Amino acid sequence: MKIFKPLFILSVFVYLYLPMLVLITNSFNQSKYGHKWAGFSWKWYEKLWNNTGLMDAFVNSLTIAVLTAFIATLLGTLMALAIHRYKFRLKSTTSSMLFILMMSPDIVLAITFLIIFIALGIQLGFWSLLIAHITFCLPFVVITVYAQLKGFDNNILEAAQDLGASEGKIFRVIILPMILPAVLSGWLLSFTLSLDDVIISSFVTGPGFEILPIRVFSMVKVGVSPEVNALATILLVISLSAIAVISLLIKRKQ
């Protein structure tokens, strides 16, 4: 019975991580076909580097993801602060609208965006994609930051005021440091959501601006190329580094 527990845990890990492990291994596999190991090679990474179409899509995706993450985090944080700290009309409407946005199926959002962009005459491409990504990331940031704000003792802000801090000072030295972990998580969440979105992106981007998930999606229709394995491995490394950096920052803060 003693062996049962580690065995169980092991099988869960195998279930979760074996596919990724296979993918990483195959990205270094000499052979074009995944079921046989033919020796170590960087060749798929070289091929990927020379595949300008794929590399362009990769850079485009990263650009959109980073921009989306920054803008959504900024707007979302401000929104969470407003909902938490100030009383204004339509306050509850605003927060429930965010929920609706978050709960809506991607396909519904995708069609909505498409209709809006066409109606407003916005060309499908970089800007339409950026706007759409910021919009669907926003509620996640607001909810993350707002949850953190709600966990605070309101007296802390009064204590700061009582000790002579102005409104601006309270924001800079009390509120901001206290919500920083949530803001960073919001950033990371937006970055990841934006990077791997397919459904909405495929509706709102145009032929002039291709992003990675869509490119890969169209590539695998004709069979998985090992370049895609290499690319996926790189993406995995980027995501893991981002998580590592952010959790390090959060840990240091605490």
Place this chain on the structure above:
Amino acid sequence: MTNSAFLSLDNVTKRYQNQDVLREFDLTINDGEFFTILGPSGCGKTTILRLIAGFEKPDEGQVVLDGQDIAHLSAEHRPTNTVFQSYALFPHMTVFDNVAFGLKMSGVKKSEIKQRVEDALAVVQLHGFEQRLPHQLSGGQKQRVAIARAIVNRPKVLLLDESLSALDHKLRQKMQNELKRIQRQLNITFIYVTHDQEEALTMSDRVLVINNGQPQQVGTPREIYESPVNLFVARFIGESNVFKARITERLEDFQYMAEIHGIEWKIFADHKFDIDDMVHVILRPEDLRVMYIEDAPQESGFLGQVIERNYTGKTLDSVIKLDNGHTLVASEFFNEDDPDFDYKINQKVWVNWVHGWEHVIKADELKK
């Protein structure tokens, strides 16, 4: 302690959503005194504190501190500091940075900050805790940091909002003594808000009892306990047995005969009453005397039976139901000659009291 008005609320009215929490409220606090505002929850006591701190502005009236009307000064510009019930320490700052916060905000020099923070931490006996974070402290230690963070600014008035109620009983008693010591040591005016009457009596120079936004009585703890001006104060401060009585005869000044539940008693009062005036006779549980029937052969007081007895260690508290329907609480200290003294449930007893220990107020003196 000097007896000069240092802080006063003059004719202050405060409304929330058109409801008057305080109406034409007056209060005077002297320089250097430990003043407690005591009342049940929702009585307006925290509002008074917040008006003094500057978190709330009065709708009418003045708040005067040291000769200056501060009613419309916001909290960050007032020479007052608050110790919150929830401590409200900044969770991301060390103890040192928490305590230094107010000094940094007012631009005190770095070297002076260090010295003053150290001094403040010494006052609350937290030397050596400078680099800890709040979550590494116990409740009592957090409380001390909160106090140090407030007193380091040398406020003219220190406001304490139910500051000890989150601590356990033992620690609370310890902190009560600490607070008194700190107050004497710094000679700052302390205004303490609480619903705990024991705390109020223990710590204060003077107490204000308040109910529904109306001041009921201001006085020393002894005055409040021994001479409550109305039934609310009598019942809120400690336990009270209250009898309705009718004055039947005036013996001499301040001595009357009164009828309580059909029995005539001689009572002492510090008011003048007329024949047939209705009065309340207030008796603390420790004023009552309970006797076994067999020890008192002739009639001596009210007849009743013990319906509950509680051993508290120091005293034996018994609940006695009188034959006339009235229920009393009596509290008796243990006698060295009779350490086993106790009652049985349903035991018949006589109840009377030490004459002269009763407190008599007019029956219509209960303020609404």
